[in-house]
Amino acid sequence: MDKDVQLMKEYFALDHLNYSDMSPVLVPRGYTQNFIDGKITSAEQSRLIVDAYENVSAKSDAVLCEGTGHVGVGSIIELSNAAVAAKLGADVILVANGGLGSAFDELEMNRIQLKEFGVRVCGVVLNKVMPEKVEMIRDYFGRVCTKRWGVPLLGVVPDLPFLGKASLGDLERLLKAELIAGTRFRPLHFGLKDVQAVTTGVRRFLRKAAFRQAEYDELRPLYVTHCTRDDILLGYLAHYKRNEVDDLDSLTDPPTGDRRSWLGALVMCQGDSSGLSDHPEDERSLPYLMEIAHAYDAPIMLTQYGTIEATDKIAKFTAKMNIGDTKRVRAAIDHYEPHIDFDLLLERTAG
Numbered sequence: 001m002d003k004d005v006q007l008m009k010e011y012f013a014l015d016h017l018n019y020s021d022m023s024p025v026l027v028p029r030g031y032t033q034n035f036i037d038g039k040i041t042s043a044e045q046s047r048l049i050v051d052a053y054e055n056v057s058a059k060s061d062a063v064l065c066e067g068t069g070h071v072g073v074g075s076i077i078e079l080s081n082a083a084v085a086a087k088l089g090a091d092v093i094l095v096a097n098g099g100l101g102s103a104f105d106e107l108e109m110n111r112i113q114l115k116e117f118g119v120r121v122c123g124v125v126l127n128k129v130m131p132e133k134v135e136m137i138r139d140y141f142g143r144v145c146t147k148r149w150g151v152p153l154l155g156v157v158p159d160l161p162f163l164g165k166a167s168l169g170d171l172e173r174l175l176k177a178e179l180i181a182g183t184r185f186r187p188l189h190f191g192l193k194d195v196q197a198v199t200t201g202v203r204r205f206l207r208k209a210a211f212r213q214a215e216y217d218e219l220r221p222l223y224v225t226h227c228t229r230d231d232i233l234l235g236y237l238a239h240y241k242r243n244e245v246d247d248l249d250s251l252t253d254p255p256t257g258d259r260r261s262w263l264g265a266l267v268m269c270q271g272d273s274s275g276l277s278d279h280p281e282d283e284r285s286l287p288y289l290m291e292i293a294h295a296y297d298a299p300i301m302l303t304q305y306g307t308i309e310a311t312d313k314i315a316k317f318t319a320k321m322n323i324g325d326t327k328r329v330r331a332a333i334d335h336y337e338p339h340i341d342f343d344l345l346l347e348r349t350a351g
Helices: 003-011 031-036 042-059 081-088 101-116 131-149 168-174 202-215 230-242 287-296 307-316 326-339 342-350
Strands: 092-097 121-129 153-158 178-181 195-197 222-226 265-269 300-303
Touching: 003 326, 042 081, 081 101, 092 101, 101 121, 101 131, 121 131, 121 342, 131 153, 153 326, 153 342, 168 178, 168 300, 168 307, 178 287, 195 307, 202 230, 222 230, 222 307, 230 265, 230 287, 265 307
Parallel strands: 092 121, 121 153, 195 222, 222 265, 265 300
Antiparallel strands: 178 300
């Protein structure tokens, strides 16, 4: 099933719906080739989607159809967002990341394709707008949106960096890693700006960690280093112990208010070091350090990737909402709801 479907069904307890109706067509690897080869037909796909829509509609007060990317996505299998909206007679809300010119240009291409399919755009939402520009964007974009397209601007949502952060559990799956200690911290979140590849000596590492904590209020660093760096592991454990958090409930994530405790995590990489030593035991951390890590219950992750590859994977990773990360789901709901005019949206869709 689609992960977004699982999130919506489980989080909002949509027990009256079946997964097969909420995710009628999946496109795994090889699907496009099978479609071109005629093993899957356009009529078969359309029937699955229309039947699923009717089943959901019969049991629900409203039906929300989630698009995928721009409106042309899926065209190669004759299931673009625009084509599906036309089949279902659905109005469309266009969403784009915020700005003026770039957002308008992007939306214009999507709007024209929807027009070709006879689909009505009932509103626009601008997402991830720089907080200091929200009011300006609301004014200028709202005016041009209404004047050029006759469509209202339904919302301008300021960027909230926390929503783009991955949990430690997400990173564990991404890196095919194992949290060898600190498993209770899996729900905590770390962003791209928190990632630091450690290649310096331990003294500089500790000075930098203390400095950035004091001067830049850096409370959630994610250190990436090679598993042979016993000095960095020992230094990290010492810094963790000095800042030890007794109770996970005493933390807020992200850190706010009086509960702004330091809690950095460490990713130890096993790759990239072949040929540096003739002794396999030199390619692993010393066992007694692992015992200390377990005793401290510090969040330490072990991956088979090398430091460069692990850092690159984290940098390119987009953390999607999932049912296991209810904290971020709740934060998203609380953040978006006040910035979207749902009364106007319902008025437009009812019309």
